[in-house]
Amino acid sequence: MSAESNQEIDIMHGLKTVLAQIEAAVSRRSKDLPQVAPRLVAVSKIKPAALIIQAYEGGQRHFGENYVNELAEKACDPQILEKCKEIKWHFIGHLQTNKINKLLGSPGLFMVETIDSEKLADNVNKQWVKYRKDEEKLKIMVQVNTSGEEAKNGIEPSESPKLVEHVLKNCPNLDFVGLMTIGQYDYDTSKGPNPDFLTLAKCRQEVCQKLNLDINNVELSMGMSCDFEHAIELGATTVRVGSNIFGARPPKKA
Ligand SMILES: *Cc1c(COP(=O)(O)O)cnc(C)c1O
Numbered sequence: 106m107s108a109e110s111n112q113e114i115d116i117m118h119g120l121k122t123v124l125a126q127i128e129a130a131v132s133r134r135s136k137d138l139p140q141v142a143p144r145l146v147a148v149s150k151i152k153p154a155a156l157i158i159q160a161y162e163g164g165q166r167h168f169g170e171n172y173v174n175e176l177a178e179k180a181c182d183p184q185i186l187e188k189c190k191e192i193k194w195h196f197i198g199h200l201q202t203n204k205i206n207k208l209l210g211s212p213g214l215f216m217v218e219t220i221d222s223e224k225l226a227d228n229v230n231k232q233w234v235k236y237r238k239d240e241e242k243l244k245i246m247v248q249v250n251t252s253g254e255e256a257k258n259g260i261e262p263s264e265s266p267k268l269v270e271h272v273l274k275n276c277p278n279l280d281f282v283g284l285m286t287i288g289q290y291d292y293d294t295s296k297g298p299n300p301d302f303l304t305l306a307k308c309r310q311e312v313c314q315k316l317n318l319d320i321n322n323v324e325l326s327m328g329m330s331c332d333f334e335h336a337i338e339l340g341a342t343t344v345r346v347g348s349n350i351f352g353a354r355p356p357k358k359a
Pocket of ligand 1: 148150171197198287328329330331345346347348349
C-alpha cells in the first residue's frame, strides 16, 4: 500500500472517530444547555493541501488556520479551489492589522473567531466592504482570554459585553455569532470542570443579559483535541480539532 493511501485511511478514521465522539458528548450534555449541535472545525495548520482535500472528500467542510499567510495560501491553492468548492475557512489565530486585507481577500473565508479589540473590529468592519459578496456580513467571534495568561490573546472576560456591544452598534458589516477561547492547555479534568470553559459560558450569560440577546443564538467556540468532548458537555457549539484528525504536529521549537 502506498504512503498516500495509508494517510487517507488515517484521516478518514480520525474524522469518523471525532464525529462519533462529538455525538456521544452531545448526548451527555446537561439538558438546560442550548441544544445546538456542535460544529467541527478541522484545524489543518502545518498540514498540506492534499490532506485537507481528503478530509473534504470525507464530508468535512469547516477548516481552521491560525496564520493568515497559511490560510491565504491554502485558500488559493488551485487543487483546493477546484475540489473543495464549499470549503469554509475559520481564522483562529492572532490577527495583525497589516494582515487584515490578506485574510479578508481569501476565497472561502467563513468566520474570524479572534476579534479581541474595538480597534480590530473597526478595521475588519471597514475593510470587509471591499471583499464581501451580495452585501453579506462577515461572521465573527469575540475572543476571550479566560485563563488570564499574558501569552494568550483575547479580551478580559469582564470586558466582553462592552466589545460585543461595540460590534453590534458600530460594525454593521460584521455578524456577531459568539465567543471563543483557547484556555490553558493540559487542564486535568479529574479536578472538575475546566474553569476556562465555565468562564466562557458565564461570559455568554452576561453578554446575553446585558445586551438582550437570545442565548440560543450565541455560540461558544472552545475545546481542542485533548478536551473537545469535555467542552461539548459544558456547552461548546464549535470545537476546533487538529491533531486527532490530521495526526500530531511536530513540537513547537522553544
Ligand atoms: C492548533 C489549534 C487548535 C487545535 O489543536 P489540536 O490540539 O491539534 O486539536 C485549536 N485552536 C487553536 C486556536 C489552535 O491554534
